[in-house]
Amino acid sequence: MTSTHSAALGAKHEIELPGARIRYHETGEGPPVVFVHGLLVNANLWRAVVPPIAAAGYRCIAPDWPLGAHDIPVPEADLSPPGVADLIAAFLEKLDLTDVTLVANDTGGAITQVLLARDPARIGRVVLASVDCYDRFLPPPFDALGVLARVPGVVRAATELLKIRALQPLPIALGWVAKHPIPREVADGYLGPSRRSAAIRHDVRRFLGSARKRHTLAAARSFPRLTLPVLVVWAREEKLFPVPLAERLVAELPNATLRLVDDSYTFIPEDQPDLLSALILEFTREHAAP
Template sequence: MPDIELTAGTIDYLDTGHPAGTDTGPGTGSDTGKGAVVLVPGLGFDESVWEEVTEDLRADFRVLVPVLPLGSHRRPMRPGADLSATGVAALLAEFLERLDLREVTLVQNDAGTAQLLVGVADERIGRLVLTSCEALDNYPPGVQGRTLQTMSRIPGGIFLLLQSFRFRFLAGMQNSLGGMAKRPIPHELVRRWYRPLLTDPAVRRDFSAFLKSTRKETYLEAADRLAEFDRPALVAWGAEDRMMPPATGRRLAELLPLGRYVEIPDARTLIPLDNPGALCAELRGFIATT
């Protein structure tokens, strides 16, 4: 995977490049930074959570997936970096700028990072897609979010909590990671996602910094700015989501002037795992009609 150095440190990212047959050479008039689809993973997930969506879309779009410092990143950030939700959103904006990506279709799942750019640094966003993520007053979300918040305030609490992800049964419990998906999550994915947190104290430091510095007010203030977003927006929510209730998604869509709300059937929070086909169909239709 390529990497890029940002203000807070170096992050990895997946880039499929332009689809085969696309004219991108000198003199073609094409713009290699225009119209990409950027998929943003959530808290504790890397690019693999988007794998099936990436494979589906790459035939027609340039797809990029930045691994932001949210726990599944392999490279710790610099000590003292702003890793609050707003700080991580600023890194996402910097990523778009450094790669000169424009008129991007920005797609977020789980952590509500993308919405924090609206009214702050959204000039490179052509379309916004929010799928089952923190929003409005739903922070920390569900029992999982409240547990993380509580343990982050206890010395050594995050390290102890993370030990449960070593075991298939504990990770698969409904009040843990298992509750975020409709079907059991393959444990090899769990091991992949949480290996950096389990093995690198500096990555745990970054993760804890996010949890300790992010507040409900962050998302409520972001909601106040959504009415300023004058471009197409799609809110696609897991119909069976327990952690991010569909009612939150409906309220979110109502705040966006050009927002449209859809529910993805047979899916909870991790829509890219539960029903990637339905999500891709919605994304393709949204892009084609806007």
């Protein structure tokens, strides 16, 4: 299948992990920066964020995590939030990455928090860019997806409906996650895998069936023990995750700072990629390994 990913993400690779084969893109050399996207998107979310970071001397690695916009089904994988967190940990171990800068957005931020609570050994610093947290995992109106996904045919029907461009700005679609229109070919690349493949839809249903706030609330109890640097980047106009959630994260994480971003919703990598790249570079330089 022809990749819909931007060439700016770099060369395409695949890696075998316990229960899953993961496709990822890599470009640049230097300290590793690994990206964690959210539900129903893939590594292409980072297509405009990666190039300036790679050009500044970093090894940028952007996997397609099995969250519904992946092309390789993972029927044997544990797709609960702890299971996906363990998959990320296994990925870092398999590539022998250390002192990693982990950059997460949306649902990927919830999984990253679970990972930090379970196995933070290879992570040096974290960027949480408008993410699920505390009791907003999944946030309204997307919290209904866990129930709806159990109804046969709902996931396929939803992705088929979203082929209609006029419906994509609805709140339950892309309207509350991206302030500015996502290019047609990019949106089609996000929605295409679950539209084409029953196996991918099955993966989506398995994740949605276990995406519950108990996981983020449990992860938050580990926050006082996390001393690694955390940059919290938040959209000032957030529709899904009100800014007080970002302020709470910064208050409870011992070594966290907050930067607010204008003219963006949750998908900061889509709405404000240049600014996000600059903030990541500023943060990694400030907290570089000695």
